[in-house]
Amino acid sequence: MPSTVTGVIARSKGAPVELVDVVVPDPGPGEAVVKVQACGVCHTDLHYREGGINDEFPFLLGHEAAGVVEAVGEGVTEVAPGDFVVLNWRAVCGQCRACLKGKPWYCFNTHNATQKMTLTDGTELSPALGIGAFIEKTLVAAGQCTKVDPAAPAAAAGLLGCGVMAGFGAAVNTGGVTRGDSVAVIGCGGVGNAAIAGSVLAGATTVIAVDVDDRKLEWAKGFGATHTVNSRSHDPVEAIRELTGGFGADVVVEAVGRPETYEQAFYARDLAGTVVLVGVPTPDLKVELPMIEVFGRGGALKSSWYGDCLPSRDFPMLVDLYRQGRFDLDGFVSETIGLGDVEAAFEKMHRGDVLRSVVVL
Known part of the structure; x- marks a missing residue:
């Protein structure tokens, strides 16, 4: 059954973000539902809110996230329910000319979930960078889930999903x-x-x-x-x-x-x-x-x-380096906040007060 959970959207250009109910479908073929544990507040989310990416409002914001796979759809083999994952916004296809040349980090046909998350009135949401993770659980392509060591705290590991990796x-x-x-x-x-x-x-x-x-x-x-x-x-x-x-x-x-x-x-x-x-x-x-x-x-x-990264190669490596004390992911976390604090986090970002505010659910 589809789930109704709380998420953060930008309804129109420049308008303050809103906390709303979002309907998350069950995962279809090649998809996964992930229970989000933490999500960084990235400048790209602010670009979405201000109309700097495109005008496909309303946007479900958030993309720099880690969490636990809750369910997977037909044909998914790379992750399973219970896996701790970092979300990425470049799920490689394995078939395009870059992938076939052995350079999947340049994949020219990256993909997202096929189904759409919606408001309760049926309005389709555009997830930021194909993820949309300022929410209790989100629907993504299974290839957007990269399994990493669950000993890493989500607030730190999630930052690999965008800015730190870039x-x-x-x-x-x-x-x-x-x-x-x-x-x-x-x-x-x-x-x-x-x-x-x-x-x-x-x-x-x-x-x-x-x-x-x-x-x-x-x-x-x-x-x-x-x-x-x-x-x-x-x-x-x-x-x-x-x-x-x-x-x-x-x-x-x-x-x-x-x-x-x-x-x-x-x-x-x-x-x-x-x-x-x-x-x-x-x-x-x-x-x-x-x-x-x-x-x-x-x-x-x-x-x-995206730092010319290959998530399946780079995310686990960086988490391992973090756990060895050689890469300070914790140093990027300026503060942890709740879903209702995203708008205030944008203001702090404007003033240069933070490296990263991280929403913890």
Whole structure:
């Protein structure tokens, strides 16, 4: 029988979120129902509420989540009821040209649940990133469930579902940070600080954090940044070069998504260095660079999709590193809140007061 549970929706552009009753269908073929234990409040949820993703209101918000599988539909073999899982928003298909080339982290045909969750009047909801996890239980494609060690607390493990994985993967998977590298990270929110933590874990010896907010730079030190630069008071390109022997960083991760910060990243990298764009730009933004500089500097300009992660490979690994005390997921959790506190969490996010508020159910 379908379940009626409490969830958080954005009914219209810019309107405060609402706590409402949501009807969750029984899982169909290839689907799973997950009892949500915790879900991080990500900036992407705020983008949905403000109409910055699309206009398919009402949205069921929340996507950075962990919980326990309650039921599965026909044909599901990868997870079973009782499994502790982290939800992901890129369930790979296994059949597209990227998957068949052995690069499933680039899957061009990722998928979500076929059925829709609804309001009690039958209005269909658009789940954020195909998940919708500010809710007591949610319906997803079974491939969006990644089984991990249940010893990890849900409030920490759930953050792998989006921001932490995006930042870690931008540095390690996309940027290829390795032993002895110099790394600069521009923008030190949750994603940027995950890139810093990933760079440290991968063996980078110089890790430079750049932001306009001294509070975020202090957080960056906690994740292992060896140097910090406040770009309100110092030219970040000059500072990064000075801290890398005049050359620039081997890898620069741009975690803001603005033309001006991307240009800083471009000029702050060493010759043959790598720029990784993981900050999400709005559709209207454009960047202009002299082609001779693009040619003459060599190296690579990359964008990072979800940290180019493969959830089945990366989530369990990062949970294991967390349990070994080598990757500080707890450090990203600024506060734990209830479902009714999401709107207040958005305000704290606006002010830069938190790395992550986490809804605990």
